[in-house]
Amino acid sequence: MKNAAPLELHVPEPPARPGEVPDFGWLKIPPAGSVARPDIATPPNEMRGHAYTLIRVLDEQGAASGPWDPKLDAETLRRGLRTMMLTRAYDERMFRAQRQGKTSFYMRCTGEEAIGVAQAMALDDRDMVFPTYRLQGLLIARGWPLIEMMNQVFSNTRDRLKGRQMPVLYASKEARFFSIAGNLATHLPEAVGWAMASAIKHDDRIAASWIGEGSTAEGDFHHALTFASVYRVPVVLNIVNNQYAISTFQRIAGGEESTFAARALGYGLPALRVDGNDFLAVYAATRWAADRARTNVGPTVIELVTYRASAHSTSDDPSKYRSAEEPGRWPLGDPIARLSGHLARLGEWSEERQARLASELDSEVLAIQREAESYGTLASGPHHRPATMFEDVFKEMPWHLRRQREEMGS
């Protein structure tokens, strides 16, 4: 066949750039409660539709409906709300501390709080998690003390990571929270490996991991899905689709022609595509996938559709690449407002309680921040002693490191 016209390269573009009218018309939003809930033993092939729809429980009025409603009691819902609000209060304080020059860098998860928090609550605390840098809600929900997190952000004398890692790259063995990698996607297949070990040892713990939609382009994403599928690994693989990877819209990661959840289908894995700002839907989908993993049925891929409401990090300025109005037009709303609206509708919450809790949490965070700063900040110190940088390169320090430590003279 002869070409009718010369070949052309297609380079995807977002629907709107700065100065243009934001448009989310491309996001198809089914009514809350309308998506079926298959049995966890359903063969992946018989539930392919779940990779292209959007599982939703909460509607615009805050009512919960449908088969995915996890029917959590009010106390549990309030705990979820509180943890999301604590996460946001923490983010705002740490963001401000960075702006005041107290540390080098910070990353907020604004608008994505339901993911870390609801998923932590749906998993068992003994399960191992391999998160990204935007899952502080997960660590907070696991009860890891904010003071520990702040000490890390300030790289101070109490920082358990000894000032070695950039802010937010937490690690906590006690919280079963894997050391966060700066190198994207590397941890996803590692989570699969951990879960393979759990299966080899006939353990009862599963693993869960998270990856940004942008990072699914890395080869490591493919390795994770291949191994998970081949060995039917007890793992939950979450794709957080917050629409952006720094400046690039998700179409650059391959979101234009398909969904990220649908990546699972080619590997014979089941996929759930979920409204990531709907606390109840996120909880229910995670529970479904965790049950599936725990009962030896196999791994699940979950795409959580959300929106990165703030900048990528303190080094980023989104006004350069997206319309300033865009965050306000995001059709799936804000996870905190939605859950609080739901509780209010149940008669279990009110605007006054919401406001009171927000200010209580801010004071709580501020008090902890004062304590953390008393142990030092990146800007003004004190820090761990310089000589400590030579520790942990190896278990036993070889001669050349001992010599370099002497050469440094501290």
Add this chain to the structure above:
Amino acid sequence: MPRMNMVQALNSAMDVMMARDENVVVFGEDVGYFGGVFRCTEGLQKKYGRDRAFDTPIAESGILAAAIGMGVYGLRPVVEIQFADYIYPATDQLVSTAARLRYRSAGAFTAPITVRSPCGGGIFGGQTHSQSPEAIFTHVCGLKTVIPSNPYDAKGLLISAIEDDDPVIFLEPKRIYNGPFDGHHDRPVIPWSEHPASEVPAGHYTVSLGQAACVRPGAEVTVLTYGTMVHVALAGAEEAGVDAEILDLRTLIPLDIETIVASVGKTGRCLIVHEATRTSGFGAELAALVQEHCFYALEAPIVRITGWDTPYPHALEWDYFPGPRRVAEGLKRVMAD
């Protein structure tokens, strides 16, 4: 003549080459519309269109593989790896194909690609935004490796790299993008505009690959260095009060061995300074070469001042960075014997 900082000079090199040669394409993560996280490709998409300057998925191996494929077609891709610390997923493409394609096909296929990537520390980037991995690439047969130290060289070398028919790893010390940093992190930042090398011609010119520059003539000792450390070495020599001859190597492969040998032959002493870790660093290669070529001229053991053999620690950045004090101590050590 226009004044440019390093970011502007690099941008100008790509601009000049895209205008001269339709086969030059530029791509990488956040490189298209946004113009790169360090702004090096700003405006190129607007000027040359989306199919010549574009964003890629986050897949360094994919970026390199696509560049190789385009190079085989006949294009001259200039790709950006957002941080040198993120080049590792692409190492198989670099080592197994880019570097060996000419050899394994006896010249039938080649990949004339340029891989730009910010390297080095000094911005509190911790272990994944601070590395200097040049020795990994110099160890691979078939890759040229370039590290500029100022705007004039950056533009001239980048144009040479793009015009070169072999793959070139072009490492850009990010700490000197905006000014000539001499290692005194506690002093006010000096912009490039006060430095003579910020006078950069607007049009096309080249700085040849494989030529070192003598940035300070001297009689007592030769300092071999490159990138940010050129400025640190100048400060260190000043502070040590030593009449050092400082060579900015600019290109590690191919290396300007004549200039090195002539200088060490004259001074009889040699200090090697790089920010990268010491063991198996490029300084080890330099020390071996100096010893092979200048053994009988040497009056003292060669000394290396380098980053420590640990990952780059976030909060302890300035204890890690080989600053002017350490360079001065190194100079005194070489002069002692």
